[in-house]
Amino acid sequence: MEIITISKFNNNKGLNDEDEEMEDVSNNDQIVTPGELITEDTVWMRGHGTFALGNKTYSSVAGTxxxxxxxxSVKPxxxxxxxxxxxxxxxxxxEVGNRRWKVDIGARSDAVLLLGSVNLPGGxxxxxxxxxxxxxxxxLKEGDLLNCEVQSLFQDGSASLHTRSLKYGKLKNGIFLSVPRSLIIRSKNHSFVLQGNVSIILGVNxxxxxxxxxxVDNRLKTDSTASTASKLQSGVMGRQSGYQVGSGSVSLTRLEEESSWEIYSDKNDENISDAIRSNIIRYRNAIQALAHSQIGINESRINMAYEASMAYGSLGSLTEPEVMENISNDVLNGEKMRGS
Structure with a gap:
């Protein structure tokens, strides 16, 4: 069996060199399998994905x-x-519990979304x-999908989530897809607007x-504002004739709160055209093709896979193994031509 050699650190390095050693170094070209000997050097501390047998360090998972x-350590x-x-x-x-929701995020333990970590209707x-x-x-109830961010971690490694932003919240008008989390390429932004009136969220998990x-439906805002102005004007006219404030007027905050409950609605939009539905399915099958060939997923590769899929008219044909391999090859060849 070939032994992977890892050199010792030089203790005579300066401060700048030591800082560089603190950075993660992933040997992507060295993939180890469970039970494979990594090193016999005892200077290394053993982390996740490794185990010791005597003075030797072995891998307990398949990874880098x-x-x-x-x-x-070994990253699986x-x-x-x-x-x-x-x-x-x-x-x-x-699960809906005591002032919190329990959320499945594909981790070893379920995450928690506290009631204080969500936006109330009306902001x-x-x-x-x-x-x-x-x-x-x-x-939010059982079965609902939500777009969120990891706010903090508990001592047992479970996550506390939050949706206190306009870009987070309940999901609708789309389709769900799960791929191996190692294929999602981390970036500064994970929400993208694609061609064909379709958007996508790439969860790190x-x-x-x-x-x-x-x-943006400006009609609802205009109607609400006009209705509010009308009722406020009625309140002013009423006070001049002895009308008591609050007996018939509606506040702007109340109207905003009532209309903002739409963000928690379970109903999809009725104006989703067949063309948009087809685009959504085509993007889904294109991403499945990338996952089938174990290709990292990001915005540019999704766009290239989508364009490559346009050569196939039938959406059902995109799920065939041969077609998925052809799409993946087109993506890889496109990256080579662009020099990326």
Whole structure:
């Protein structure tokens, strides 16, 4: 059996060299298998994915070697998602509990979304009350998909989530897709607007949501504002004739809160055309082709796979193994031609 040799560190290095050693170094060309001998050098500390037998270090998983200072570990090629603070992910609600939702994110343990970590309808910033707890199921219930971010980690490694941003929240008007989380390429942004009036969210945990690009409906805002102005004007005229404030007027905040419940609606938009539905399915099958060939997934590769799939008219043919391999080859050849 060939032994993978890893050199010792030079203790005479300067401070700058030592700082460089603190960075992660992934030997992508060295893939080890379970039970394979990594090194006989005892200077290394053994991390995740390794075990010791005597003075020798072996791999316990199939993956690539990672070195951080004197810590040696093996990053598995496949496995459950390990959450990190700041990760943009997609989860599915599996339980509504006491002021919190339990969310499946594909990790070893379920994540938690606290009631205080979501946006209330209308974007109101206030302390959550018992009334809000009673209406939790109106916002999110079992089976709902949500777009969220890892806020913090508990001591047992489970994640605490939050949706306190306009780019996060309940998902609809689309289709769900799951791929190996190791294929998702981390980037600064994981939400993209694609051609064909389709948008996509690439969750770091391997969960993907492909949906119709949302449009701003100014008509609802105009109607609400006009209705509010009319009722406020009625209140002013009423006060001049002895009318009591609050007996018939409606506040702007109340109208905004009522209309903003739409973000937690279970109904998909009725104006999703057949062309958009076909584009969503085509993007899904294109991503499946990349996953079939174990190709890393990012925005540019999704666009190239989509364009390559246009050569096949039938959406069903995109699921055939030969077609998926052809699409993957077109993506790889396109990257070579562009020099990437």
């Amino acid at each position: 070697i990672l070195k951080v200072n004197k810590l040696l 090629l496949k496995g459950r998602y390990t959450p990190e603070t700041g990760d943009h992910i997609i989860g599915r609600v599996i 109101i910033l206030r302390r959550k009350s018992d009334t809000d707890e009673l209406t939790m199921r109106n916002m 391997g969960y993907i949501w492909i949906y119709k690009t949302p449009t």
